[in-house]
Amino acid sequence: MTAPKKHVYRTNFTLITAFLVLITVTLVIAIFVSYKLTAKYVENEFTSKKIEVQEQTIKPYNDFFQIKIPEITSYNGFLDSASAANYASTVFKSYPFVRKVLFYDIQIGKPVSQVVADQGIFVKAVYRYKPKHGKVFGQKDMSVANDDDFKQMALKLHNFINVADTTRLPSQDEIFRTFYNVNPDKISYLNIPRREDIKIYRAVLKNRKSQNFGKQNMLTFSLDPHFLKVNNTHPELYQDVTIQPVVYDPLDVEKEKIITEVALPGAFSNFKLYFSSERSHLNREIDKRYLPIGAVLFLIYFFLVLISYLIYRNLNVNLKIFKLQYDFINNFTHEFKTPVSVIKIAGSNLRGDGELSERQRKHYGKILDEEADKLNELMNKLLSFTQLENRSIRIKREEIDIQHFVKGYIDTFKIKYPDFNLKYIMDNVSTFYSDPVLLGSVFQNLMENAYKYSHPGKKELLISIKQDKRNIVFSFADKGIGMDKSEQGDVFKKFYRIENQYNQNGSVGLGLAFCKELMNFMNGSITVNSRPNEGSTFIVTLPLES
Missing domain, CATH: 3.30.565.10 (Histidine kinase-like ATPase, C-terminal domain)
Structure with a gap:
């Protein structure tokens, strides 16, 4: 019986060992592949998440362009130097990247003394506003009254007055093409006239001798992108985010650094956001993101090892049960064999040719009775145990x-x-x-x-x-x-x-x-x-x- 037992143990151990080797190799491959995929994912994010940083950085500029600048229209062309100064003050306070505001007080159709005209549109006065020590510093400056900004906006306004459909409101595209002029570091804006005003302006331009005239306001904002606050929403990816000219391209880039860039829109189109990070910085982020993945892989591995252990233990238990049953059969056989042998000997003596005394017959009868009781007790115990297990008692x-x-x-x-x-x-x-x-x-x-x-x-x-x-x-x-x-x-x-x-x-x-x-x-x-x-x-x- 020894050889089969060793064979069973050896077979079990070999199977379990092969299974452990298989799941260990699988774990190593899974660790390697998942780490590479995590690294690739982080590198892709380094390239793509720059758009989110850009959006958050230029959010104040978009608010300024879409909300603050159109407030000028609410004055209906009646801004003066004082109210323009108040408006400029709120701009400088909320939008630090605005470094200068030019206010053009414009009159349409009726010329006045000391004005600059273009297409029947006249500049009555120009005021320059700058922030200084938390306050607004303003002064009249007619030297820029006939600059290119004014000429371009006057031409746009003149053409719009001549062709505008006064039966409907202008579309957003018409508003942007006519009343905005966006150049690098500069935005010019004319207040949008009402449809009734457009009719009046059209009549005035046709008959310039009329005593009627119209009023418009134009503001030009000079911007500096270096005063934009960079909002790095992904510091885990980008160590350093700076605003650089579009032509910026450092000649000496460290090998351990990775860089990416994205252009700024609108008036900042000649600048870009420049992103750079050390390779070690991204590696730390990769390790951080990989940690839970690795933990799950090891958890699965240990779960499989536990299953292997339970299988191995179950095989050992079964082997022990087999041994117990084998011992039981041996012992049970022995228990039966001894009384049977004694009964056989006593029976042989009783059947012998020699005469037996009364004492010998009683002795052999007692032996037969005792051994029969032993057999009966053993059988009853086994039968009772079976009945108990089957719940038949x-x-x-x-x-x-x-x-x-x-x-x-x-x-x-x-x-x-x-x-x-x-x-x-x-x-x-x-x-x-x-x-x-x-x-x-x-x-x-x-x-x-x-x-x-x-x-x-x-x-x-x-x-x-x-x-x-x-x-x-x-x-x-x-x-x-x-x-x-x-x-x-x-x-x-x-x-x-x-x-x-x-x-x-x-x-x-x-x-x-x-x-x-x-x-x-x-x-x-x-x-x-x-x-x-x-x-x-x-x-x-x-x-x-x-």
């Missing part, structure tokens, strides 16, 4: 007189084992309801074990009975050989046998397992406390009533 609950019940078993065992010192004590309990036959089987097994596993001269057993709340507790305390703590949980397993000098023959490992099954069947419990060479105490707990 019914509990017959009767009122049991505890003292009479216990004393009966003690008297029987004193007759059977004269050297067995048996005592019992009772504490405030006299009767309870249970199955006397099944309980008797427990008593018989525990008392047999107490005698069997005790040293000669120390064959003692004290049975204590007491009530604990709604339960009755039987304690069987002997002075036997005891057992290690590691074996106390296994003694109730089927076919389990403790290896000792008292257990080499005559045990199949069913007695305590049978008691355990009986207790489970009777809604009770059985436990053991034991120390080697000091003895064991088996505690049986049953409900007082059904």
Whole structure:
């Protein structure tokens, strides 16, 4: 039997080892591939997330362009130097990138002295505003009255007045093409006239001698992108974000740095956002993002290792069960073989030719009777255990007189084992309801074990009975050989046998397992406390009533 066992162990170990090698190799590949994918994803984000940074950086510029500048229209062309100064003050305060504002007070159709005209549109006055020490510094400056900004806007306005459809509002495209002039670092804006005003302006331009005239306001904003606040919304990707001219291209770029860029829109179109990061900075971000992925991979790996361990343990348990069953068959065979051999010998002697005395016949008859009882007891125990496992036994609950019940078993065992010192004590309990036959089987097994596993001269057993709340507790305390703590949980397993000098023959490992099954069947419990060479105490707990 030795060779097959080694073969089973070797096969199991090889399979488990192969499985562990497979999942380990898979883990290494998964770690490598997932890290590379994470690195690629972070590098792609480095390239793509710059748009978000750009949007957040130019958000104030967009607010200025789309909200603040169109406020000029609400004045309907009646801004003067004072109100223009107040407006410029709010602009400088909210938008630091606006560094200068030119206010053009424009008159349409009727010329006045000391004005500059273009296409019948005249500049009455120009005021320059600048921020200084938190305040607005303004002065009149007619030197820029006829500059290109004014000429371009005057031409646009003139053409719009001549062709505008006054039956509808101008479209956004018409507004942008006519009333805005966006150049690098500069935005010019004319207030949008009402449809009634356009009709008047058209008539005035056709008849310039008319006493009627129109008023318009034009403002030119000089911008400096270096006063934009860079809003780096992804510091995990970009270490340094700066505003640079579009032509900026450093000749000496460090190899350990990675860079990207994106152009600014509108009046800042001649500038760009320049992004740069050390390679180590991105590596830290890659490691940070990879950490949970790696943790999940290792968790899966350890889960698979745990499964491998459970499979291996299950195989070992099955092997141990096989060994227990093998030992059971050997022991059971031995248990049958010994009585059968004795019966055969006694039978042969009885059949012999020689005459037997009365004493010899009684002796052989006693032997046959005892050995037959042993066989019958062994068969009954195995049959009862099978019936218990299949739940084919019914509990017959009767009122049991505890003292009479216990004393009966003690008297029987004193007759059977004269050297067995048996005592019992009772504490405030006299009767309870249970199955006397099944309980008797427990008593018989525990008392047999107490005698069997005790040293000669120390064959003692004290049975204590007491009530604990709604339960009755039987304690069987002997002075036997005891057992290690590691074996106390296994003694109730089927076919389990403790290896000792008292257990080499005559045990199949069913007695305590049978008691355990009986207790489970009777809604009770059985436990053991034991120390080697000091003895064991088996505690049986049953409900007082059904």
